[in-house]
Amino acid sequence: MGKIILIRHGQASFGENDYDQLSDLGEYQSQVTGQFLNQANIQPTVVYSGNLKRQKSTAHIAMKYANFVSNIIVDPLFNEYDYKGIINCHLPGLLADDPSISKDIEHAFSDYPTFERIFSALLERWISKKEGSTEIETFKSYTNRVIQGMTKIADNQSAEDIALVFTSGGFIAVAMNYILELPTISALKLGWTIYNCSLTSFFVSNTKYRLETFNTVTHLEMDNKDGIVSII
Numbered sequence: 001m002g003k004i005i006l007i008r009h010g011q012a013s014f015g016e017n018d019y020d021q022l023s024d025l026g027e028y029q030s031q032v033t034g035q036f037l038n039q040a041n042i043q044p045t046v047v048y049s050g051n052l053k054r055q056k057s058t059a060h061i062a063m064k065y066a067n068f069v070s071n072i073i074v075d076p077l078f079n080e081y082d083y084k085g086i087i088n089c090h091l092p093g094l095l096a097d098d099p100s101i102s103k104d105i106e107h108a109f110s111d112y113p114t115f116e117r118i119f120s121a122l123l124e125r126w127i128s129k130k131e132g133s134t135e136i137e138t139f140k141s142y143t144n145r146v147i148q149g150m151t152k153i154a155d156n157q158s159a160e161d162i163a164l165v166f167t168s169g170g171f172i173a174v175a176m177n178y179i180l181e182l183p184t185i186s187a188l189k190l191g192w193t194i195y196n197c198s199l200t201s202f203f204v205s206n207t208k209y210r211l212e213t214f215n216t217v218t219h220l221e222m223d224n225k226d227g228i229v230s231i232i
Contacts, residue, residue, distance in 0.1 A: 090122045
């Protein structure tokens, strides 16, 4: 029975002009994750990464410290949903339905709880197709992409194979939705609880999955650095 380990990227740059890059803490989390993989003798047969900068950087740093010498396969199947596209598409409609939100918009990218509250409402509109746009990936298409990514790995795994996938919280949440058949909204909101550089693992056989661990950060907690466990 093979195994797939989904690893969320390290802390990115929330509130900065370019969110899609690791912070100094994110780089350190990636290093600690790689050291853990090495110390735990987790020897992947294949490593995948989405093609976002924060995903690829996490993968390369972690694999350097894990002493992994093979190539990392970069595949956009493992990318996050387009959060900027969702904001641009659905924020006007949300403001029209609830003008009171406008007073919080200016704080959304400097205060994470405010961002989470507003973006959760935007996700609900995205899922329910409240507005349509040909410029962003639909939730249905995103779900199909996650399933395609998981199936691509499962179809190529043999017993005892281990695949590492450096991805994002949304991908992990939708994978949980697909495998555990969680309610859709609940699954997407689960993404808000997924820690940076956390490990979520599944056993897989003939594209049948069994959850092993979810959102594990013991490897970070053991490092004992202040603030090393983060969620942004």
